Structures are given as structure tokens and as C-alpha cells.
Amino acid sequence: MIYKITVKGAVQGVGYRPFILKKATEYGLKGFVRNIGAAVDILVFGEEKIIIDFTRMLESEYPSGAFILSVEKTIIDKAEYDRYLDGLSSAFSNSNSIHNLEEPLQFTIIDSKEVDLSSELPVFLPDIGICDDCMSEMLDDSDRRYNYPLISCASCGPRISILDKLPYDRKTTAMIDFEMCPDCAREYKTGRRLHAQTISCHNCGPQYEIKYLSLINDSDNNTNNKIDIINIIRNDISDNNSYDSVKNAIKLLENNEIIGLKGSSGYQLVCKPVNDAALKLRNAKGREKKPFAVMFSDIDSIEEYCFVNSKEKELLKSSARPIVLLNTKESFDYEVCKDSRYIGAFLPSVGIHRLLCDAVGPLIVTSANRSDEPIIIDDDIFIKEFTNTQVQAVLMHKRRINMPQDDSVMYTCTLRNGNTLGLFTRRARGFVPLPVYTSYSGTSSRILAFGGDLKSTFSLAYKDKIIPSQYLGDLRDYGVNDNLKRLISQYERLYKFAPEKIVCDMHPLYESARMATEYSDKHNLPIYKVQHHHAHILSVMAEKGLKSCIGVSFDGTGYGVDGNIWGGEFMYLSGADFERDGHMSYVNLCGGDNASRNAKLVKECYYNAAGYSEKVSAIIRAALDNNINVFTTSSIGRLFDCISSLLRIRDENSFEGECAIALEKAAWEFAKANGSSDSEGIYRELNCDILQENDHFIADQLSLFKQIEKAFYQDEIPSNELAFSFHMALTDTIVRMCQLIRNKRGENKVCLSGGVFGNRLLLSKTIDRLSDFGFDVYVNEQVPAGDAGISVGQAYYLMLKEE
Structure with missing residues (x-):
């Protein structure tokens, strides 16, 4: 029997063809396997029962990093097989000998097919963090890839960031610029690096070299600084291989200097997590207050500084190697994470990260860009941007980065x-x-x-x-x-x-x-x-x-169909259509875009709307009275800013959401001190009035503002307690509004989205309370809520x- 099997899913760049070769050989099957752009195409000869068993196996077994959408098989006859071979003639180095056979003598990997992708969106893999096997080899002084910073195999390494075009082969990636040495060429044909397109080593792959930016431009008058750098590197400046350059970079890091680093998908800036280095890094990036992420060698190192639950450990160790925001156990110097209650921790995604962390300890590793600008992938642009700054040197390699990506x-x-x-x-x-x-x-x-x-x-x-x-x-x-x-x-x-x-x-x-x-x-x-x-x-x-749901969308700003700025919305969605069944009440704010930065200004606008004009400055009152740069909004994001300023927690957003983050932190501090309870009597309960206009429901945020103002300034309730009370009042408002809409629509599904739901306290309490009332609750898990x-x-x- 001859079967054609098509496997769709994430099956390129994970050693899937070598996996098929191994399994087909184990099953005693003959045939071919190749990439066809959006899938993998397999032609197998053998007994029907064995082929059926082989196909079932493909549905449940696959290499690490792959996932399977479908496995489709069809029987083909001899005439169709001949036509198939005609289409494969360019894929074989000795095509005539194979074409004339009744069937192939063995199972073979053949070259990928250039196909029309217009009928399908292919599933291609992201960059994959360094695997345990490659990490062990890199740290083993008896291995030929010992200390090779860009080690990879069929199961790990860059993918989308080096891709030129599909299908994924060495010749269609940035690795085409590096010819394999004899040792790598042998490994490419067998074992763990069989058809590993990023295979390389000290002898043939991309190598790191160090450039000292502080020495590049003679117009830099900081002579003493130049002398300091020369003294740091004086003892080992040969740079005769990749690791010599790495050792000199380590020396700079140990002396609290900043280095640039070309990673797999963009340039990064690296330094020790200490005040001196972090302050210089903030100056280099133009980043005043936003916390930095810190990279650690391993989970044990992370657990010295952070509390790590099982889900967080799973995310940290996943092939994606994301930054994970963890609760702080032991703080770094203030300039590293500022006032954040979290440390953004992550593990090495490429070998160079591990080599630097093992030598120096935990490191700030952040994207190499000025704040709000794109991450840099071009060598010349990095040098131009950071020469004559406090970035002293850069570790570079010559592998092209085709697609820039920040850390997740x-x-x-x-x-x-x-x-x-x-x-x-x-x-x-x-x-x-x-x-x-x-x-x-x-x-x-x-x-x-x-x-x-x-x-x-x-x-x-x-x-x-x-x-x-x-x-x-x-x-x-x-x-x-x-x-x-x-x-x-x-x-x-x-x-x-x-x-x-x-x-x-x-x-x-x-x-x-x-x-x-x-x-x-x-x-x-x-x-x-x-x-x-x-x-x-x-x-x-x-x-x-x-296809339908009640939608709760909370964020800072969004243009509404009535021309106002929305941000506290309760919707009913059916198919592609929606109806706005409710919203937070409108408040007039002045200042235009400045309102998103100046929480004190927003607070005064709320005072004005609440009728406390004596607490509003003359200039703001005049702007509101004369409709100068005024907009009308239902924004929950601005309500967070207002309450943060009202409770004297934070008056300004120097980065997006700073006031809201500080308010959430204060609420968590109260929750921690009181066992995270949301039962009556533990905190001051607040109530947001809900008004009804025909079939439309309006949650009166000014009623909530007035209660908090009175509780804080007259009743002298602590700010942390009222921060928690505010979160619980919003949760209660969401539940009551959803109940009203459920009664109206008969809909039980609730979707929560918008940047405000990045607040863990609000999100968890809202899901819990909605579930208590019998709602089916859904949130973003594959893309951000913002x-x-x-x-x-x-x-x-x-x-x-x-x-």
C-alpha cells in the first residue's frame, strides 16, 4: 500500500522530519518526508495495518516544541505515485535511480518543496529557548561546544527571527551565511542535530566579538573613563575567539559597567542589578522610573529573591523563556525595580545569557532602545545610538536578525x-x-x-x-x-x-x-x-x-460611537454586533493628553464634577467652565488615577499605568495584612450607585468618589484599606451590572478585557465573585488584555x- 500523509501544525524547526525518519524506520516503512510550507508531507510504503498504526502514533507523539493540528492520510495508486515522483525530481541528488524503482529502498528525508501558501496560513515556530541538552554541553568542559555562546540543536534556537522565507531550511535562514565545518556536517546527518538548521560551533558558526564603544570616537573627551576601561580589559585583550570576548565583557559587568549584547532577536543592554549601574542604564535609555527585568542563571537563583508558584515555574522554564512578574522575597537595590512589588524575572534564552549570569550573578537584561522606541537589530545602528553614552562595550556576532522581538x-x-x-x-x-x-x-x-x-x-x-x-x-x-x-x-x-x-x-x-x-x-x-x-x-x-457574551471592557481610553471617550463599558455581543447595555457615568476632564499623565489634574476634575468646586484650582475650573480642551469620559483608567491621587499614593504617570499599579500595590498590602479576606467587617465597604435609563444601566462613579473622599479625609480610614475597598467596590459593581444585563438578555457568559484587567487583584476578585453568581467567565490567555x-x-x- 502507498499512503500520502499530511501533518499540519507547528512542525517546522523542531526536528520533525528527523522524528518521522526515526519512527518510520522503527515501523519498518519506506518512503519520503519533506516540508511543504504549511505542513509536512509524508509518502509511505508498507502494510495497511502498520501504516494505520503509524498514522495514529503521529497524532499523539511529536518532538518537544511541536504541536499537531491534524493528520490526514489518503491512499494513492501507482499512477499517482509516478506523478508524485515527477514533482520530486529536483529534491533528490540522484533522482533517476530512485525514480525507476517500484518503491524506495528506505525511508528518506528530501528537500523541502517551494509551494503556494495562498491556500493556508502556515504554523511556524517562534524562537525556542536553549534546551537542557545544549545547556549541559555548553557547560561541559569535555564537550567540543564548551562555552560556545550560540549553541543550539533541532529542539532549540532562533527560528522566526532568522527566517528569510518558508519553508524552513538552512538555505532559507540567516544561517546560509555560515558554512558547516566537517564535524557539524557529520552531526547534521545523524543524532540530536539531524537536520538542525542552526547547527554551528566554535569552528564554523557565528562568533561573538567585543567592541569598546568608549574607545571608538576620539571626540569623546571623557579621557579618565577611557583609561578606566583600558585598565579593566588590559589583562586579557587578545579576543582571539568568541569566549575571550565574553570574558572581557564579564570584566566590564563586574565593574558595574553597561554592555550591549546582540541576542537572537535583537540587541539588549546588560548590567548588574545595583544602583550605580542601574542609574547609568536609566540615563542611557531615558527610562526614569519603570522597573527593570532581571535575568537569573536558574530557578534556584530566582527563588532566593522571589516567591515562585508551580505555574510561574512552568512559565519560567518553558521554551518561550518569558519574563514573569513574581512577588518579591528579597529586594534588589532601589533603582532596579523602584517601588514595584514584583521582580520581572527570567531565565537565559540563549547560551550567552547563561555564561554571563554564571560569571557575574543576576543581571538586568533589557531591550536596547531609547524608551518607547523599537528594539535595535542592526549592528551599525546600535553602535551609532550608544557610542559616547554610558554603554562601554558591545558583544556582537555576524548572524543577521531578520525580525526584531522584545522579551515576552x-x-x-x-x-x-x-x-x-x-x-x-x-x-x-x-x-x-x-x-x-x-x-x-x-x-x-x-x-x-x-x-x-x-x-x-x-x-x-x-x-x-x-x-x-x-x-x-x-x-x-x-x-x-x-x-x-x-x-x-x-x-x-x-x-x-x-x-x-x-x-x-x-x-x-x-x-x-x-x-x-x-x-x-x-x-x-x-x-x-x-x-x-x-x-x-x-x-x-x-x-x-x-459567538455571544456579556462584555466588560475597562481601560484608559477608546473612542466611542457617541463621540465621547469610553473606558468603563458593559456590552452585549451577538455575532459581529454589540449593544452598549451599560457604562460608568461620564465625567468631564480637561488637559487633553496630559490627563493620562497628571493624576492630580484628574482628581481636581472629579472634585469639580462632584460639586466640590472650592477644592479645584482656578485655572482648572476655568478650563472646565469654558470647555477649553475638555473631553467627556467613562474611563476606569482615569478613575484609578483619580483615586491614587486622592489617597496621596501617586500623582503622576511617568509610565503607563504607574498610578494604577501603585494603587493596586497599596491594596495588596492591606490584603496581605488581613489575610486577603473580602468578608464583611474587614474593610470599609463602599457602594457604587447604579442608575437605570430605560434599558440602559449607568454606574455612578461620582458616588464612589464621594464615599472614598469622606472616608479618607473625614473618617481618617487608612489609604491602604481604602485602596482595597475601591477594588472590591469595582468588583461588586461589575457583578451587579452583569446581573442586570443577564436578566435583560438571558446571557450567562461574561468576557473581561481591557488594560485595567491587568490588575491581578481586580481580575481575581471579579472572576471569583462572578463565578459565585453562576456566570461563566472568560479572559484573555493567548494575547494581552490591553x-x-x-x-x-x-x-x-x-x-x-x-x-
């Missing part, structure tokens, strides 16, 4: 029932470009969704897959704006994707909407616009395959609209 950032949320969710703050390296699968056939049109502005992503969608891009940043920055255009072109080229429909946010002043309109006009494509909070809820529905997830929701909108 995750956190966990533990519910009362014991379940712990792993959630995204930022989805990038280690996860992109894995798709979100919808639970039905999806769209017949190829969709390009442009997302939002503040935490920009875009998405491609076709049939049952949505592929979200990596986190890009704020589109108000020219570099991020330009990066979005380049990456859209790059994704279109990789996936051979020609969009047929465009979708974007409905905000008339969004950069993403402007760019979407330009793209639509240039290519003469229809464009659709989706309300911001509608897209937030749709992103959860896309993940869970839902604006980086809305491109997925936009794409799902058109999927539902086509159904």
Missing part, C-alpha cells in the same frame, strides 16, 4: 478555586508567530487588522487562524510607526499573504487608522472600523470561540461578519 512578559492570577492562570502583559519572543485558532472554519477572505496605537500590534487572519504580530510599541513614535510598515510587508512576504479586507480602530485620530486607510486606498481594498472596546471583548471571544490584543478582536469581527 507574563504574570499569573490565582483564583479562589485554586486554578492559576498564566496571562500576558506583552506577547513577543517565544510566542510569535503562533496563531490564535478560532473554533470554526472562519473567514474565506484574507484579513489584515491594524490594531490600536498605544501598544501596537497587527494581525493576519485567514480561514480558522489569526496570527498576531509581536508587540511593537506606541505608534506616536516615528520608529515604531516605520517598524509597523516594515513588519507588515515582511509578514506578507513570509506568508505570501495578499490582504483582501482591512480593519482598524474607529478613532478618527489614531495613527493605526490613518495607516489602515492609506493601505486601503493604495491597494483598493474595503476597510472596516471597529469600536475599541468592542474589539477588546472580541479578542476574548476569538480565543474561546464564542491594547496589544485588539488586532485579534478586529480580525475576529470580520470573521463573524462573514459567517
